[in-house]
Amino acid sequence: MPVSLSTRDDINLDTVFRVAWKKDTVEISEKALQRIAECRVSFLKLIESDPPPVIYGVTTAMGELASRKLEPDERDRHARIKAFAAATSFGDPLPDRVVRAIVLARLTNFIEGNAATTPRIALAVAAMLDGRPMPVVPASGQGGAGEILALYPLFAELSTRFDLEVKERGSLINGSPCAAALVADAALAGRRRIRMAQKVFALSIEAFRAPLEHYDAALDTLWGDEHETAALQGLREFLVGAGDGRRNYQAPVSYRIVPRVLGQAHRALATAERAANVSLASVSDNPVYIPPDDAHRLGRCISTGGYHNAMATPALDDLAAIWADICLLCDRHASKLLNGKVSLLPDLLMTGRHSADSDGHGNVGYVPMAITGYLEQAKLAAQRTFIPGT
Template sequence: MTVVIDTSDDLTLDNVARVAWMGEQCRISDRALAAIRSRRDEFVEFVEQNADRHLYGITTKHHVGAKSVLGADSRAEFATRLPSTPATVGPRLPERLARTIVLARLADVLNGTACLRVETVHRLIELLDSNLPPVPARGNGEPGDIIALGHLLRTRFDGTLEIGEGMALINGSPVAAAALGDAALAGRHRITVMEQVMALAAVAINAPAAHYAPELEAAWRDEHQAEALHNIRRLMETDDHSSELPYQAPVSFRSGPRVIGWARRAQAAAEECAEIALSASSNNPIFVGPTVHPPLGAILSNGGYHNSLVAPTLDSLARSWADTCQLITAQVNRIVEDPGGLVATEPESQVSLLYMTSAGWAEEARVAATTSLIGLGGAGQTDTGTPDLLAWRKAHDAGAALDNNLAVLGVVSSHALARKGQAVPHRLAVLSRQILQRFPVGSAPVDYGAHLESVVDLLARSRDAAAAPASEFANT
């Protein structure tokens, strides 16, 4: 299928999932192309009438070159190329994130604040049908996204542009918007998996149903915690309560719905902020047309390159995922050490030793969940930097640690239940059975690594689909 983009409102997470994650094609509507062509004409007319003024990156060069207006020949030469940008090295961003950057770059064009020619817009869209240049994930210390955009766009566009297009392509914060969108999509189905696996763990520890009672939904006064409670309670629902503890389960099991509730709130905020960032203009400068600023429009220098929503929101996601990861390790330990747990039911310490692996992933998540503050730049005009790709990497690492730790908890819980011969509630039975198919009871230690990786893949399946509302072991 093809995603048709008509306005910046179409740069939604769902459309990003289709184009960037699932590889669907994308095109700009004829109506949007007509508006882009008209806005380009307005922009060129404005520049021609104001060629003697300081118009950043248009009649001047960039950075320190902004202080001098270019002559006609110098302006024409500068117009053909992308302004110079620094480079970095290291591991590249995933292809899906690079594709999201291309989509996010369209926001200013569709909003009429970045005035590309229609031919340039077509070439930008065509990037989505090609192997994108590698974009390093680390060492991005600039204000805005010029390092990443330079890596992504320079080889395709340098030397082929006309007045104003270089700055329209290279400045702004589309990489920040894309990074937040990518993390929000990665987290969408992670919540569902968290509830499913932690419900399975609660069954394995024989947690009383009272810990998840419906009365708590009103008592806690938070819609996200209420949803977590409701989902976990429904997953654990059974007619047989004979195995339940007559006393409280450990703290980590009682805290679970509240921590997942916070993760749900962080996820909802991330999706809201991502939708804003993906569709918003971010360029510096932006052009506003004659209908807004008669008679010819205006060029406005601004701070659009600094998307202040992105790094704090990514940090919040990383924190929620890392907190959950700590809770999971506590639950793994309790299920292993319980008098009826794995240590007591295995013939020797085997799968129960995965508590060590769980501890390792919890520490990985803890290290990732640090604050991403505004960076200090140079001594001149560029005196701060934006930490958005750094924050994305930390959120990515915290999320990956959580995914792996969820797999450990799923294996330990399923093995504990199987060793005890305890029935699994019907809404969790498919999940438990599939985990045991991938990591069977009695597996030889030489196979543990491959089996555990298979469980990680199982739990990640719905998340990586990005647009699928349910997994094969959905809450039915």
């Protein structure tokens, strides 16, 4: 069933899951198309005013030439420039689901007329989500202000099908749909990852026969944090029916801090979910068109820094950091479980095997080595992100 878009609020995490992950199609409601058309008409009247307003990329040139005013005939020539010149990014391509999420997020600026683009461009962008192969969008080399190095190759083919008119090209390449899509994708993946982590740690807790008091319901109130409460409750969900014969002394640190660490995972996820929902519905165009009101009969167009999403990268950094911490905690658990003196289980979990028939590590003895490799990758990915210098 297609996802119907009528307002910006229709573009959210649930919509991203349906469109990007489940590959549902998208349709723009008739009400939204009418609003887009009406805003386009009033915008064209605005730029034909005498004297014409100064609007970046419409009545002026772009980039370093922004101070150069364009005459009406120059505007049309400028509008027809195709989106090829900035397609200079490189590296492995973004996953297909992320590209679909970017295309969906691109529609946010359109749906209430704030991009001042045409219905034909809005419909063409929505049609990219009909199941056809997505354009290749490289993941590296995105070092400029805004996201034009990713959005140029994404919409290059689409732009070749039209003689572009004023504001149409800018509506495709300006704004920050990539940041919105990436933090949304990370949040959706994070939901599943946290639940998987809770299952894995609960299994380790049970195998180790760690005292259940480390996860007691009394801690929900004593610690007083909603995210740590969620972690405690998640662990207890998978420890229902846990066996007896548990050790009568406290387990190692790595077992007792599990709910605290998972609490931070829930906290980071909540931040990412909020950043995603806000970003997905946020009008990030530059310049952005504000529809007519009593004070502005033809509306107005203002330049903004909306293309810079300052909340997405810190949210992604926090998620990356907690995944690295969880990798480290998994390494500690694996080491403890394989050490019979600590776990009270057979060394390396080997039973019924003569030492002459073993390489000394058994079937799972190499797991901590692999975990170390994953941990190093996770720590590398968790390096703090800063605004790139350009």
